[in-house]
Amino acid sequence: MAGQVNPDLAKERENASFNTQKLTNLLYGGAEKVRRRRYIESLAFSDPAYSGDEDPVFMSREELYSSQLKRALTTVQRVKELNITEEDLSTYRNAALSGGMPGLALTWIAFIPTILQQGTEEQKQKWLKPAQDLSIVGAYAQTEMGHGTFVRGLETTATYDPSTQEFVIHSPTLTSTKWWPGGLGKTSNYATVMAQLYTQGKCYGPHNFMVQIRSLEDHTPCPGVTLGDIGPKMEGNANDNGFARFDHVRIPRENMLMKFARVEPDGTYVQPASSKLAYSNMVYLRGTFVMSAAQALASASTIAVRYSCVRRQSEMKPGEPEPQILDYQTQQYKLFPQLAAAYAFWFAARFMTQQHASITGSMEKGDMSGLAELHALSAGLKSYTTAVMSAGIDVCRMSCGGHGYSHASGLPALFSTGTSLCTAEGENTVMMLQTARYLVKCFVQSQSGKTLSGTVAYLSAVQPSPVSGERNMSDLGTQVTAFQHRAARMVRHAALQMQTEMQKGKSREDAWNSCSVLLIKAAQAHVHSFVVRNFAETVQTVEVEESVRAVLTSLCQLYSLHGITEHAGDFLMDGYLTGRDIDAASSLLSAVLAQLRPDAVALVDAFDLHDKMLHSVLGRYDGRVYEHLYQWAQKSPLNKTEVHESYYKYLQPFLKSNRAKL
Numbered sequence: 001m002a003g004q005v006n007p008d009l010a011k012e013r014e015n016a017s018f019n020t021q022k023l024t025n026l027l028y029g030g031a032e033k034v035r036r037r038r039y040i041e042s043l044a045f046s047d048p049a050y051s052g053d054e055d056p057v058f059m060s061r062e063e064l065y066s067s068q069l070k071r072a073l074t075t076v077q078r079v080k081e082l083n084i085t086e087e088d089l090s091t092y093r094n095a096a097l098s099g100g101m102p103g104l105a106l107t108w109i110a111f112i113p114t115i116l117q118q119g120t121e122e123q124k125q126k127w128l129k130p131a132q133d134l135s136i137v138g139a140y141a142q143t144e145m146g147h148g149t150f151v152r153g154l155e156t157t158a159t160y161d162p163s164t165q166e167f168v169i170h171s172p173t174l175t176s177t178k179w180w181p182g183g184l185g186k187t188s189n190y191a192t193v194m195a196q197l198y199t200q201g202k203c204y205g206p207h208n209f210m211v212q213i214r215s216l217e218d219h220t221p222c223p224g225v226t227l228g229d230i231g232p233k234m235e236g237n238a239n240d241n242g243f244a245r246f247d248h249v250r251i252p253r254e255n256m257l258m259k260f261a262r263v264e265p266d267g268t269y270v271q272p273a274s275s276k277l278a279y280s281n282m283v284y285l286r287g288t289f290v291m292s293a294a295q296a297l298a299s300a301s302t303i304a305v306r307y308s309c310v311r312r313q314s315e316m317k318p319g320e321p322e323p324q325i326l327d328y329q330t331q332q333y334k335l336f337p338q339l340a341a342a343y344a345f346w347f348a349a350r351f352m353t354q355q356h357a358s359i360t361g362s363m364e365k366g367d368m369s370g371l372a373e374l375h376a377l378s379a380g381l382k383s384y385t386t387a388v389m390s391a392g393i394d395v396c397r398m399s400c401g402g403h404g405y406s407h408a409s410g411l412p413a414l415f416s417t418g419t420s421l422c423t424a425e426g427e428n429t430v431m432m433l434q435t436a437r438y439l440v441k442c443f444v445q446s447q448s449g450k451t452l453s454g455t456v457a458y459l460s461a462v463q464p465s466p467v468s469g470e471r472n473m474s475d476l477g478t479q480v481t482a483f484q485h486r487a488a489r490m491v492r493h494a495a496l497q498m499q500t501e502m503q504k505g506k507s508r509e510d511a512w513n514s515c516s517v518l519l520i521k522a523a524q525a526h527v528h529s530f531v532v533r534n535f536a537e538t539v540q541t542v543e544v545e546e547s548v549r550a551v552l553t554s555l556c557q558l559y560s561l562h563g564i565t566e567h568a569g570d571f572l573m574d575g576y577l578t579g580r581d582i583d584a585a586s587s588l589l590s591a592v593l594a595q596l597r598p599d600a601v602a603l604v605d606a607f608d609l610h611d612k613m614l615h616s617v618l619g620r621y622d623g624r625v626y627e628h629l630y631q632w633a634q635k636s637p638l639n640k641t642e643v644h645e646s647y648y649k650y651l652q653p654f655l656k657s658n659r660a661k662l
C-alpha cells in the first residue's frame with residue numbers, strides 16, 4: 001500500500017471536468033512559471049539542511065526561534081550558491097521557511113522595502129546592499145506600546161541638532177516604547193524608526209530614521225538603546241517581535257530617509273509632495289497581504305476539501321455505505337464559498353499588484369493624483385480579504401470535525417498566523433474606515449457633477465432608484481450590477497446620514513463617528529463589489545481552455561450568489577432585488593454547489609500547494625490521513641516515555657496517599 005493514493009481521492013481526480021494543470025498555469029502566469037516555481041521549491045524541499053528538525057508545534061519558543069533563524073541564514077547562503085534570482089527569491093524563501101516566519105524575515109519584508117520606498121538614491125546605495133547581503137539585519141519600528149493605529153500620535157521624537165548635524169532619537173514616556181516590530185527583540189542590529197521630526201522648534205510629524213540598535217561586533221544593544229522580546233503570541237513565535245527604548249540616541253542627519261521630505265544641514269525642513277508619502281511602505285505591504293490572504297484561504301480549502309473526500313461519516317440512506325462528508329450539501333456550503341473566495345482574492349491580488357506598479361510609476365514622475373485611490377484600494381482590500389480569510393479558515397477547521405482542532409490538521413496554526421494579518425499593517429476596522437473616507441469624498445464629488453473613474457466609477461454611473469422586472473440571477477453581468485447597486489446605495493445612505501447628522505448640529509467628526517458602522521458596511525460592500533467584478537471580468541476575458549473557463553464561471557457564480565444570499569437584506573432594502581430574485585439566487589446556489597462537487601478536489605489541486613507547504617496530515621496530497629495521524633501523534637513529547645516523569649513526581653504519591661485512606 002505504501003505510496004498509493006487514497007482511492008476516493010484518486011477517483012475524484014479522475015472525474016474532474018477540466019485539466020488541473022491548465023488552471024495552475026493560469027494562476028501562476030503560464031506553464032514556464034509553474035515549472036520554474038516547482039523547480040525552485042524542490043531545491044528547498046530536497047535540501048537536507050532544512051529537514052530533520054522536529055515539527056514546529058512540538059518545539060519550545062527558544063527552539064523555534066533558533067531553528068528558524070538557522071534556516072533563514074541557510075537560505076541566504078543557498079541563494080548565493082544556487083544563484084537564485086530576484087524573481088525566484090520569495091518562492092525559495094517561502095519553501096524553506098514555511099514552518100514559521102523568523103525575525104530575520106522582516107529585513108526582507110519590511111526593512112528593505114522601506115529603504116527602497118523612502119530612501120534617496122544615495123541612501124539606497126549605502127544601505128540596500130548590506131541589508132540584502134545581511135551584513136546588517138533590520139526591523140521596521142513604528143508601533144509603540146501606546147499607539148499603533150494613530151501614527152500621528154506616536155511619541156518617539158527625532159530632534160535635529162544643527163550644531164552637530166545629528167538627530168536625537170528619544171522615547172520620552174513608557175507608552176512611547178516601540179512595541180511589536182518583528183525581529184526587533186533579539187535579531188536586528190538596525191531599525192527604521194518612525195519618530196516625530198522636530199527641527200527649528202517645530203514638529204513636522206512622523207518620519208522614518210535609520211537607527212543602529214546593536215553593536216556590529218558583539219550584538220549588544222548600542223548605548224542608550226534598551227531592547228527585548230515582547231513574549232509569546234498566538235502564533236508566529238519563531239519571530240522575536242520586540243520592544244525598544246531610546247535615551248537621547250544620536251544619529252547622523254543623513255540617517256533620515258529623505259526621498260520625499262528633507263532636513264537641510266541648517267535645519268530647514270523641505271516639504272514632500274504629500275505628507276502621506278511617509279506611509280508609502282505601509283501601502284505597499286498592505287497590497288501584498290491580499291495575496292497572502294488568497295494563499296492562506298487556498299491552503300485551508302485544500303486541506304478541508306481533500307479531507308472531506310477521504311472522511312466518511314454517518315448514513316445518507318439507510319443501509320448504504322457511509323458517504324464522503326463532502327457529499328453533504330451543508331459541507332459543500334461551508335467549503336465551496338471559501339474555495340471560491342480564494343480564487344476571487346487571487347485575481348484581486350493580481351489587480352492590486354498591477355495598480356500599485358502603475359500608480360507608483362506615475363508618482364515617480366511627479367503625478368500624485370492616484371495616491372488617494374491606491375491608499376483606499378489597498379486599505380480596503382487588505383481589510384476585506386484578510387477578514388474573510390480569517391473567518392474562512394475557521395470554517396474549514398470546524399468542517400474537519402475533531403481532527404481539525406488538532407495541530408495535525410495544520411489549521412490551528414494557519415488560522416492563528418492568518419488572523420494576525422487582520423491587525424498587522426493597519427487594524428482592519430481602521431483600514432476600512434479609510435476606504436469609507438475616500439468613498440464619501442467621491443460621492444460628494446459625483447453629486448456636484450464630477451464623473452468618477454477607476455474602481456469608484458460605478459458610484460456615479462449606477463442609479464440609486466429601484467429597477468423592476470425579471471432577472472436572470474445566474475448571469476454574471478446581472479450579479480455584478482446588483483453588487484454595484486448595493487454598494488452605491490449603501491455609500492449614498494451613509495454619506496447622506498452623515499450630512500443629516502451635521503445638519504442637526506453635529507460636528508463633522510461627531511457625525512462621522514455616529515455613522516461609522518454604516519460607513520464600514522458601505523465600504524465593505526464597495527470592496528465586495530470590486531472583488532466580484534474583477535473575478536467576473538477575469539473569468540470572461542482570460543485566455544484559457546473552455547473547460548477551465550466553465551469551472552471558473554461556476555466558481556464565480558457561487559462567489560456572487562453566496563454574497564447575495566448572505567447579504568440578502570442589503571439587496572432587498574430599496575427593492576432593487578425582489579424576494580423572488582433572492583429565492584432564485586438560493587436555488588441557483590444549491591445547483592452550483594452540486595455542479596462544483598465533482599471538481600472540488602481538482603480545484604484545490606490547481607493551487608499546487610506542496611505537502612511541505614501545507615504542514616497538514618488531513619490535507620496530504622495522497623489522502624493517507626489515518627496512518628499519518630497515528631504516526632504524527634507518536635511524535636508528541638508526552639509519548640517519549642511510557643510512564644511520564646510527572647507520574648513519579650505527583651500522581652504516584654497522590655494515588656498512594658489516597659489508596660492508604662481506603
Ligand SMILES: CCCCCCCC/C=C\CCCCCCCCCCCCC/C=C/C(=O)SCCNC(=O)CCNC(=O)[C@H](O)C(C)(C)COP(=O)(O)OP(=O)(O)OC[C@H]1O[C@@H](n2cnc3c(N)ncnc32)[C@H](O)[C@@H]1OP(=O)(O)O
Pocket residue numbers: 093094097098100101102105109110140142143148149150151152182276277279280282283292293295296299371372375417418423424425426427430434437438613
Ligand atoms: C517567509 C515567510 C514564509 C511564510 C510562509 C508562506 C506560506 C504561504 C501559505 C499560506 C499563507 C499564510 C499567510 C501568512 C502570511 C504570513 C506573513 C506575515 C507577515 C507579517 C508581517 C507583519 C509586518 C507588520 C508590520 C506592521 O504592522 S508595521 C505598522 C503598520 N501600522 C499601520 O499600518 C498604522 C495604521 N495607521 C495609519 O496608516 C494611519 O495612521 C491612518 C489610520 C491611515 C491615519 O493616518 P493620519 O496621518 O492620521 O491621517 P488622517 O488625518 O486620518 O488622514 C489624512 C488624509 O491622508 C489620507 N491617508 C492616510 N494614510 C494614507 C496613505 N498611506 N496614503 C495616502 N493617503 C493616506 C487619509 O485618507 C486622509 O485623506 P483625506 O484628508 O483626503 O480624507
Ligand SMILES: Cc1cc2nc3c(=O)[nH]c(=O)nc-3n(C[C@H](O)[C@H](O)[C@H](O)COP(=O)(O)OP(=O)(O)OC[C@H]3O[C@@H](n4cnc5c(N)ncnc54)[C@H](O)[C@@H]3O)c2cc1C
Pocket residue numbers: 106110140141142143146147148149150179180181182236241420423424425426427428429430433
Ligand atoms: C503579528 C504582528 C506583527 C506586527 N509587526 C509589526 C512591525 O513589524 N512593525 C510595527 O511597527 N508594528 C507591527 N505590528 C503592530 C501593528 O501594526 C499594530 O498592532 C496595528 O497597526 C494595530 O494598531 P494597535 O495595536 O494600536 O490597535 P488599536 O488601534 O489599539 O486597536 C484597538 C481597537 O481600537 C479600534 N480603533 C482604533 N482607532 C480607531 C478609529 N480611529 N476608529 C475606529 N476604531 C478605532 C480598532 O478598530 C480596534 O478595534 C504588528 C502587529 C502584529 C499583531
